[in-house]
Amino acid sequence: QVQLQESGPGLLKPSETLSLTCAVSGDSLSSSIYYWGWIRQPPGKGLEWIGTIFYSGSTYYSPSLKSRVTMSIDTSKNQFSLRLTSVTATDTAMYFCARQFWFGEKRLDPWGQGALVTVSS
Amino acid sequence: QSVLTQPPSASGTPGQTVTISCSGSSSNIGNNYVYWYQQVPGTAPKVLIYRNSQRPSGVPDRFSGSKSGTSASLAITGLRSEDEADYHCATWDESLGGHVIFGGGTKLTVL
Numbered sequence: 001q002v003q004l005q006e007s008g009p010g011l012l013k014p015s016e017t018l019s020l021t022c023a024v025s026g027d028s029l030s031s032s033i034y035y036w037g038w039i040r041q042p043p044g045k046g047l048e049w050i051g052t053i054f055y056s057g058s059t060y061y062s063p064s065l066k067s068r069v070t071m072s073i074d075t076s077k078n079q080f081s082l083r084l085t086s087v088t089a090t091d092t093a094m095y096f097c098a099r100q101f102w103f104g105e106k107r108l109d110p111w112g113q114g115a116l117v118t119v120s121s
Numbered sequence: 122q123s124v125l126t127q128p129p130s131a132s133g134t135p136g137q138t139v140t141i142s143c144s145g146s147s148s149n150i151g152n153n154y155v156y157w158y159q160q161v162p163g164t165a166p167k168v169l170i171y172r173n174s175q176r177p178s179g180v181p182d183r184f185s186g187s188k189s190g191t192s193a194s195l196a197i198t199g200l201r202s203e204d205e206a207d208y209h210c211a212t213w214d215e216s217l218g219g220h221v222i223f224g225g226g227t228k229l230t231v232l
Contacts, residue, residue, distance in 0.1 A: 037221075046123060047158070047166065047209050049221035063217040096165055105154050105172055106213045106221055111165040 002026040004097050004112035012119045018084040020115055022097030023077075030055045030075045037100040037108060038071065038082045040093040048093075052100045053080055087119045124149065125210055125224035132230040133200045141227045143193045143210030149222060153213040155193040157186055160207040160226075169208070170195060197229075205231045 008020035022036070029036060037052035051061035053071040061069050065084070073080040084091060095115050098108040126144040133139040143155065155173050158166035168177055170186035173193065183198045193212075197204055210224040 046226040047211070047223040049211075049223065052221075060219060062220050101171075106211075107156055107168055107171045108158070108166075108211075108221075109168040109171075109177070111167065113165050 002099060002110055004099065004110065006095060006097050006112045006115035008095075008115055008117070010116055010118060012087050012117065013121055014088050014119060015086055016119075018082070018087050018091065018095075018117055018119075020082045020095055020097075020117070021079050022081070022112060023079045024099075025078070027099065028075070029073060029078050029080060033101075033103065035060075035100040035102045036073065036080045037098050039096045039098060039108065039111075040091075041096070041114075042090070042093040050082065050084075050095075052102075054102075089119050091117070092119045093117060123225040124214060124222045125212065127208075127210060127224035127227045129225065130228045130230065132232055133197075134232045135200055135202065137200045138196060138198045139200055139229065140197075141195045141208050141210075141229070143195070143224050145191050145193075145212060145222075147191055148216050149191075149212045149214040150188065150193055151191040152215065155186065155188050156211045157184075157193075157195045158209045158211065160209065162206070166209060200231055202231050205229055 003025045035052040038050040068085045070083040098111040101107040157170035159169045160166040173188040174186045209226045214222045
């Protein structure tokens with residue numbers, strides 16, 4: 001059974017950099033079948049896809065966040081990470097990681113439980 | 122403002138059938154699969170429908186998905202109290218290099 005677990009600081013100040021890690025168990029990030037993605041959800045709002053990364057380091061990012069986002073992957077630790085620079089209050093959200101099917105479809109399954117990140121001075 | 126349009130709310134009584142719509146365009150729904158995610162408050166979303174109409178194992182056949190042109194729908198028959206949740210549609214959008222897009226979500230209330 002594949003499980004994902006997000007971790008990282010829960011409180012940031014404006015202009016700081018958000019850094020989150022997703023640890024994966026039950027599947028290998030070296031798999032050539034899946035990408036590994038990040039999604040966020042501001043309080044009381046809908047879901048927003050941030051981007052996704054392949055074991056090779058290939059990435060796809062949301063056009064609206066592309067200038068501030070960097071994703072990386074460490075297959076030796078079986079984890080992948082998200083960096084979002086210059087955060088503001090609008091980046092306050094629950095951040096989820098998920099396994100992303102890629103070749104033939106783009107399903108996100110399963111998801112981690114989420115990590116709440118609050119940006120406040 | 123989401124690229125995919127969903128009604129913000131829907132409701133029904135136990136046993137009824139409820140349908141939730143998701144409207145897009147030719148660059149997204151029109152040429153790509155649609156996915157539906159169910160999110161019970163306080164929990165992570167889980168996939169309910171993939172490839173427009175396929176159900177993962179464990180999802181009851183009361184849930185069904187369909188797609189026509191640039192729109193998709195999720196139907197829930199025999200509504201149950203445990204179906205009260207937020208439902209999100211999603212698809213791939215081919216513009217700007219390609220990215221996943223979500224609808225704004227529909228909050229389903231079981232009266």
